[in-house]
Amino acid sequence: MGRRRRRRRVDPADATRALPEAIAALSQTLPAGPSPETFRRAKFDRPEAAPALWRLLFRVLSPQLADGASASFSPEAQVRSVKLALRTQGYPRRALAQLPDDGSQGGRELLLALAWLLARGPLPERLLTQNRVQLGDEMPVCECEALASPGPPAPSVEADGCVDIRHLQWLMGKLRFRWRNLMASQQEQCALLGKIHSYTRGCHSDRSLGHLSVTETELLRDPEGGRQLLRRLERENARLQAALEWRRRELVFWRWMDTVLGACPPEASQPTFLPRIPTPGTGALEPLVRELQALQGELREAVEARRVAWEAGVGGRGPEWSAARTALREAVGQDLAALRQACERGGSCSLAQPHGPHRLVRTEAGAPGGPGLRAPEVIEALRSQEARLEVVLRQLQGQCRQELARLVGAPPGPVWILPPGR
Amino acid sequence: MDTTVTLLAGSSRRLVAELRDALDSCAERQRQLERSLRVSRRLLRAWEPAETLAPEPTPGPETNEEAPSAACIPSPQDLKELELLTQALEKAVRVRKGISNAGEGNKAPSLKSGSIATSPATRASAPPSTSHRAGSRASETKPPRGIRQTRVPTKDLPEHRLLSVGDQACMGQGAGATKPKSGLRNEQIVLSAASQAPEAFTLKDKGILLQLPEAFRKAASRNSRLWAQLSSTQTSDSVDAATTAKTQFLQKMQTTSGWPGSRLSATEVEAEVRHLQKACLLLRLRMGEELTADPKDWMQEYRCLLTLEELQAIVGQCLHRLRELCTVVEQQLGPWPEGRFPRASLPCGGGADPIWSPQLLLYSSTQELQTLAALRLRVAMLHQQIHLEKVLMAELLPLVSKQEPLGPPWLALCRAVHSLLCEGGQRFLTILREDKPAD
Numbered sequence: 001m002g003r004r005r006r007r008r009r010v011d012p013a014d015a016t017r018a019l020p021e022a023i024a025a026l027s028q029t030l031p032a033g034p035s036p037e038t039f040r041r042a043k044f045d046r047p048e049a050a051p052a053l054w055r056l057l058f059r060v061l062s063p064q065l066a067d068g069a070s071a072s073f074s075p076e077a078q079v080r081s082v083k084l085a086l087r088t089q090g091y092p093r094r095a096l097a098q099l100p101d102d103g104s105q106g107g108r109e110l111l112l113a114l115a116w117l118l119a120r121g122p123l124p125e126r127l128l129t130q131n132r133v134q135l136g137d138e139m140p141v142c143e144c145e146a147l148a149s150p151g152p153p154a155p156s157v158e159a160d161g162c163v164d165i166r167h168l169q170w171l172m173g174k175l176r177f178r179w180r181n182l183m184a185s186q187q188e189q190c191a192l193l194g195k196i197h198s199y200t201r202g203c204h205s206d207r208s209l210g211h212l213s214v215t216e217t218e219l220l221r222d223p224e225g226g227r228q229l230l231r232r233l234e235r236e237n238a239r240l241q242a243a244l245e246w247r248r249r250e251l252v253f254w255r256w257m258d259t260v261l262g263a264c265p266p267e268a269s270q271p272t273f274l275p276r277i278p279t280p281g282t283g284a285l286e287p288l289v290r291e292l293q294a295l296q297g298e299l300r301e302a303v304e305a306r307r308v309a310w311e312a313g314v315g316g317r318g319p320e321w322s323a324a325r326t327a328l329r330e331a332v333g334q335d336l337a338a339l340r341q342a343c344e345r346g347g348s349c350s351l352a353q354p355h356g357p358h359r360l361v362r363t364e365a366g367a368p369g370g371p372g373l374r375a376p377e378v379i380e381a382l383r384s385q386e387a388r389l390e391v392v393l394r395q396l397q398g399q400c401r402q403e404l405a406r407l408v409g410a411p412p413g414p415v416w417i418l419p420p421g422r
Numbered sequence: 423m424d425t426t427v428t429l430l431a432g433s434s435r436r437l438v439a440e441l442r443d444a445l446d447s448c449a450e451r452q453r454q455l456e457r458s459l460r461v462s463r464r465l466l467r468a469w470e471p472a473e474t475l476a477p478e479p480t481p482g483p484e485t486n487e488e489a490p491s492a493a494c495i496p497s498p499q500d501l502k503e504l505e506l507l508t509q510a511l512e513k514a515v516r517v518r519k520g521i522s523n524a525g526e527g528n529k530a531p532s533l534k535s536g537s538i539a540t541s542p543a544t545r546a547s548a549p550p551s552t553s554h555r556a557g558s559r560a561s562e563t564k565p566p567r568g569i570r571q572t573r574v575p576t577k578d579l580p581e582h583r584l585l586s587v588g589d590q591a592c593m594g595q596g597a598g599a600t601k602p603k604s605g606l607r608n609e610q611i612v613l614s615a616a617s618q619a620p621e622a623f624t625l626k627d628k629g630i631l632l633q634l635p636e637a638f639r640k641a642a643s644r645n646s647r648l649w650a651q652l653s654s655t656q657t658s659d660s661v662d663a664a665t666t667a668k669t670q671f672l673q674k675m676q677t678t679s680g681w682p683g684s685r686l687s688a689t690e691v692e693a694e695v696r697h698l699q700k701a702c703l704l705l706r707l708r709m710g711e712e713l714t715a716d717p718k719d720w721m722q723e724y725r726c727l728l729t730l731e732e733l734q735a736i737v738g739q740c741l742h743r744l745r746e747l748c749t750v751v752e753q754q755l756g757p758w759p760e761g762r763f764p765r766a767s768l769p770c771g772g773g774a775d776p777i778w779s780p781q782l783l784l785y786s787s788t789q790e791l792q793t794l795a796a797l798r799l800r801v802a803m804l805h806q807q808i809h810l811e812k813v814l815m816a817e818l819l820p821l822v823s824k825q826e827p828l829g830p831p832w833l834a835l836c837r838a839v840h841s842l843l844c845e846g847g848q849r850f851l852t853i854l855r856e857d858k859p860a861d
Contacts, residue, residue: 393808
């Protein structure tokens with residue numbers, strides 16, 4: 001590693017080089033990054049810069065598309081998609097929305113949009129993470145991915161009419177069947193992984209890993225695939241290197257962006273004009289409102305019942321009572337502090353659990369092992385989660401049972417014979 | 423009862439959509455799992471030398487009996503050429519070395535410290551002379567392809583019968599290109615298994631002989647080093663200055679725009695809603711714990727009471743926030759458009775310190791791994807079941823209360839609804855009805 005140069009007085013030669021180098025690094029780390037020259041032209045709003053920047057923004061805003069897939073979108077579709085995505089994220093300038101759809105103009109505005117995205121979060125790192133080359137056998141230890149599925153499902157295009165409830169029963173049965181299959185396949189996969197890991201123990205050059213993963217073994221079996229993997233890895237390395245470069249040099253880019261922003265005419269403010277931005281309508285929020293209200297209702301009932309019992313009981317009297325009460329209040333406050341924080345705006349609901357994908361490494365039973373999560377701990381955490389979720393499910397089912405019993409009414413109605421106990 | 427029980431159109435659409443969503447996400451998981459399974463099963467079978475376009479054979483446990491069938495067989499002419507070449511090389515070796523030591527045709531590839539060569543398809547006419555380990559050797563057996571490259575520097579290697587990988591799918595073609603290759607470091611060694619009924623390579627028997635190619639190792643270690651550098655928070659002056667510059671830039675963008683400031687973007691609204699959904703579940707979980715706890719003395723009783731009150735307060739705050747969001751949505755934002763735009767995915771857990779590359783998870787036995795995986799699936803399934811339960815409750819319970827009671831269709835509906843809501847659709851109850859004598 002070279003020594004860091006102390007930046008005291010930047011001499012002009014350095015200064016003129018610094019910006020293109022920073023932009024070059026940025027361009028290399030982003031997918032489909034254009035040349036520094038394009039950026040310069042964009043500052044002066046030259047039309048030839050626009051298409052490349054539209055393409056870049058499209059790739060950046062829809063990273064889940066594979067490399068080749070973006071070609072299947074026409075330029076107009078790309079432009080519209082970019083506009084929609086930026087508005088959704090709250091891009092503050094109106095000028096972007098007013099750019100023509102054919103993608104022929106708007107270099108400077110697009111440059112501002114890119115800078116806006118870069119300023120709001122670690123964009124290059126995020127993009128790199130999403131399309132990361134996976135060398136190990138990875139398993140997520142949390143279910144955040146699954147839970148982050150899109151909200152209201154798209155209505156199916158089936159017949160709009162009524163549906164027999166038996167169709168619902170059939171769908172539920174199908175779902176149960178699929179879960180069972182999934183479980184069986186998963187068990188098989190774990191068994192195979194275990195074998196592969198133990199058959200290749202000691203083969204890895206990295207001692208902390210010890211054995212090969214499926215990907216690594218596969219590259220040995222299939223050299224052509226191995227070469228492709230190597231190429232992807234090298235490309236990723238180049239992009240990672242560029243990202244580090246970018247982080248070192250980005251300050252000069254931001255100074256330059258100030259000048260770009262300064263070159264734009266200020267937007268006339270029209271306070272009465274509020275364009276519509278697509279979101280889930282309040283309809284989509286209704287279920288959550290109902291849920292929270294239901295939860296509130298249950299809690300209210302529980303609290304009232306317990307208060308009544310408390311007042312009628314014998315505890316909580318006497319002189320030392322108030323001191324004890326204060327102490328208890330404090331204890332409860334502390335107990336729930338983490339929960340309260342998680343529920344607050346901006347809090348993280350991670351519940352101090354492990355998160356994210358982890359690379360599986362097989363070790364000997366007694367070995368101390370290096371850094372990393374241990375499977376028994378994760379199993380413990382999952383078991384306790386399972387138990388809590390089961391409690392919730394039983395409660396919900398219990399509520400339904402009570403509600404149905406109420407609806408069916410008292411005798412002389414029909415007699416319900418419940419299925420044999422669990 | 424032969425009555426069909428139908429549902430209202432509106433709720434049925436939502437219910438079917440939710441169930442289909444659940445089915446689809448299951449199917450997606452299954453697809454991914456199947457892909458991994460295919461790869462893993464193939465790895466545990468005998469490895470075939472010509473792997474290109476090999477069709478998926480019947481899945482089976484590892485076998486190490488038959489010779490792998492080559493997808494292409496070298497032509498007789500190629501074989502002849504190769505044989506001639508081999509003989510010439512052998513002669514050269516003999517002439518050069520003069521002595522041949524032990525290492526007479528080591529049958530099995532030596533372990534990692536040694537080196538390997540592959541033998542061409544010719545019959546092992548004369549066991550190639552071998553010399554000491556420092557030299558190079560040609561063994562007549564067929565180490566599987568893709569095995570480790572030689573550690574030993576091989577400068578002089580006419581005796582190496584090595585076929586460089588990947589240029590040929592088929593040994594026959596490779597014969598022409600068989601140059602004694604030195605410096606095999608960066609190549610994998612390919613072996614074809616034509617006529618000699620070679621031992622097939624199986625991971626079980628010879629897995630520990632594998633070694634990753636050098637180029638890959640270098641790239642992989644560079645990769646993990648770079649990721650580590652990216653993850654580490656650099657607290658240098660330049661980083662802080664950049665952060666300040668970015669904040670200022672964003673502010674300027676806001677002020678030069680024509681729109682009033684501090685509006686919530688759609689993405690932010692969505693993120694908050696999801697956050698509140700998670701919060702709701704957390705609160706419900708905690709409430710569940712408190713309700714099932716059994717207080718043993720009055721202090722615990724009071725504590726339980728206080729906890730529930732506190733939970734109630736938090737729920738109230740969440741509801742308040744949600745209502746604020748509803749107002750924002752109504753006033754500023756519009757209806758949901760056709761189609762869905764891509765959603766920015768954040769690292770899960772949303773921690774302040776995102777770790778960009780995966781960490782390790784150490785396990786010690788297959789059983790442990792299976793338990794872990796099974797529990798993870800179980801938790802996912804429970805989440806889904808809870809979600810479906812809430813949806814079903816919201817749609818089906820009103821249905822039961824609206825219909826005309828006590829007719830046979832209604833009873834059938836009740837029975838079906840009960841099964842769906844209370845037994846997860848798995849069990850059904852029996853309804854006994856007292857028939858009026860005269861009907």
